Amino acid sequence: TMQFFKCTLVMVEEVGGKDIPFSAITVEWLQKCEKLWSKTRSVSTIGMHMRNIRTLMNEAKRAGVIKESQYPFGKGLFEIKTGIRRKKGLTKKQLKAIFDYKSGNETTNRYKDLWIFIYLCNGINPTDMLKLKFSDIVDGEICFVRQKTERTTKNRKEIRATISVQMQAVIDKWGNKPLPDNYIFPYMKGNETAIEAKAITRDVVKRINKRMKLIGEELGIGNITTYTARHSYATVLKRSGVNISYISESLGHTD
Template structure:
């Protein structure tokens, strides 16, 4: 038995003589067995041996057996590459592995095929939002250079031309950064499977560096938040959107996906306890966020929440449960769009610019910071994995505050 098990991921890979059923000539097929969560699947190597020849195989010097040993090794390494890639992306399942194995190595010879393969894997694993990100990137790449781009064509100069093309299309640096990061992931995969040499890798320091655009994060003052909360809403829909926005702000700046997925089981000992949907799949250390269930939040749940309070019932009637990943994504996008539209209208009436669902999270962090809260507490509340992330997150807000304060110096 030859062991090809990767270091991480909980998937075991071995090449073995499958003695469950002999061939007509008395030999047995050599297969690669993959084991995950006690489930085993077998993949052909195209070779077969007798039991005695199999026992000789590891040290055999006869050319015929040496060739079979190399064939078995090559077959196992192909399986290992696919397994490692899927595990690294947190997308491993036997369906995903079988799909990759059935397509063969040529499936990823082009950038288009590699993107298509990755999008299919993401959708199969319910990661519809990330799949959309890769789909939009692929569409952009196809418009720029067609669907036959080879990985060897992706050079530093090519990437610079692509960036200029995106700028000519009036894309923001935020969009450019997202497209380039998706492309970088796919190129990294190509390097790991040997489709390109490490020296051909075009991303990184001294090569092509993905532009980092520091977006203008808008944070509201506590005074502005008070005006929003006290606003006399014209319709029930506007009032609901305002209240959900306020709930997000109070709930540690929880994003709308998290808010939509809150269930009554998330309420424990007077707190809402949850993992951020955005980072739970990628983070090695899963951070449970604790948000005190304030009286204002209880009132919003009572006003707009589901009446049935069983553990598996969602707090708010946005999702019903049982939706496909695509339908779930659509419902969350629709409520987010509705909230942004109504909050923008409230802002216009109050003379407060740029109110959105993002503003609730930004405002939660900065109100705490300006009130003297400890950075470590803010970091923990936001679900950040380190203080540096929180410091960088708050930096742009504090620059705005410094500019506003500096103006006061000349208000004679």
Template sequence: MAELEQIFHYPTISNSSEDKARDFWVFSCLCNGMNIKDICRLKYSNLDGDKLIFYRAKTENTKKSNQKPIVVFLTPEAKAIIEKWGNPAKLSTSYIFPILQPNITPQQERALVQYLTKQVNKYMKRIVETLGIDKPVTTYAARHSFSTVLKRSGAPIEFISESLGHNSLQTTEHYLDSFEDDVKKQYANLLTKFKDDA
């Protein structure tokens, strides 16, 4: 939580590439760990008052009956990011963030999403180095951070699973376990911390 707080409050030059990268990372973290592709694909039609309702791009080829919409309750910080970086034309058919354009090919979409992901990762790496955070903080880490904070706050695994858009609790349990090992490793290293003091 302390590291997340540092990232959230990291001072950036307004409207710089670093500012945009940090904001998109924070937005992902605040919005159920939404991945960059899903963020890029959001339209104003996905906004419903204080909520964002969307389907993951990853599941678009799944039968509609098996798809569950993901509902994100927007915090004031997430709303501020939409206001800051969002398309001024708030038509229901407009993308919220001006990254994709209508009628682009799947290859063009992929290239634009990959470019934004690389930019976010590049600047987040610089930010965490400046902050002295010794771990990779990528777009994927925003999803992990969202899940970890919920888990450690005592949120039921069913809620975390639904928020992430997983189809089974097993997927979520495996997902959470995969990065709990990092925490176990950190604690194990504390057992020999005295070596650093020698």
């Protein structure tokens, strides 16, 4: 969140320079930002940063720094646009081709196997995957709470994913020794700061995406990412007629 807000600050300073007073944030000023940013950024990205600005304006309003009449967001004022991104889930046939794929390169095989683990483990977020410990395995299930929603939802939602034969094979091949305090995969040590842990996750995601892009090109599937694994998990279940509420629950969605 800190890094994200820093990025918003850099973007805002592109438009308004340093030390921008809250009173300067008007509907017209936000429209100016939107117009400038749209030259190099998507509607979704702009929307995310606009929501950060709105958060700060809400704080300013609560603190009495600006009056209600100065608040620029809302109906008839500045309305934040949301981008509609077409999410593409893979078919079972495409997934089978990935599962069956074998490379002569060990590194490619390792990151392909991690991608498969993400898919099979309820489309787990890479951040959550790298924080899994052997102590999270209970009665043949991996139990975890999404870091993304851990602090933002009142009810702590535990996700359970049954360990399949393929998942166990990935753990046996690329995992640490199966001791309770050990992370399942050998990337985190446990003494990292939040920023260091984020950097490790980004690096692993980058490596998985790089190898999966090559595999996708070779198989004629197109670009494959860690997010493709998560979305394909949900899509395959949906196409198979599985109840939406179950899919939502297994992904850890709050609604």
